[in-house]
Amino acid sequence: MDQSLVDRTLDYLSAGLAGDTRALDAVCDPGFENIRCDEAGRVVTLTRARFLSGFQTPGRQAYEKAGAISPLVTSEYDGHGTVVVRRVQGSVPVLHTLVWRREEGEWRTLLREFTFVRGMAECGQIQT
Structure with missing residues (x-):
């Protein structure tokens, strides 16, 4: 596992x-x-602006109940890196797959974050 990717x-x-x-x-x-x-197969795509605005919302619930975070695997390819992370929100496991770009030998830029949850209501920034 690429520890620098996990740390980032x-x-x-x-x-x-x-x-x-x-x-x-x-x-x-x-x-x-x-x-x-x-x-249920529902998919929601948040733009960068929408994603960031969710952290400025008064009373937001996103990530507030996060528990243990466990990196599961990393992969590097063509100057990009992927890390799969499992975390627990409340008592519910959530999987994240993050895609990073390496620049000047460092993992600097996050391109995509894919999140799998049991239900969209568990996504703090999403209103169903």
Whole structure:
């Protein structure tokens, strides 16, 4: 497992937990998308602006109940890296797949985040 990719991902998730929009803004590519799907096959794609705005919403619930975070696997290809992470929100497992771009030897830019949840209501920024 690429520890530098895991560390960068954990920094990103920590920024989300803290609601640190400045850190999230700095790492997300201008074309970043957060793609969420659930067991029913529903898919919601959040643009970068929509994703970041959810962290500024008063009373937001996104990530507030996050528990243990476990990196499962990393993969590197053509200057890109992918990390799959499992975390627990409340008592519900959530899977994230994050796609990063390596720049000057460092994992700097997050291109995509794919999130699989049991139901869209579990996505704090999504109203069903």
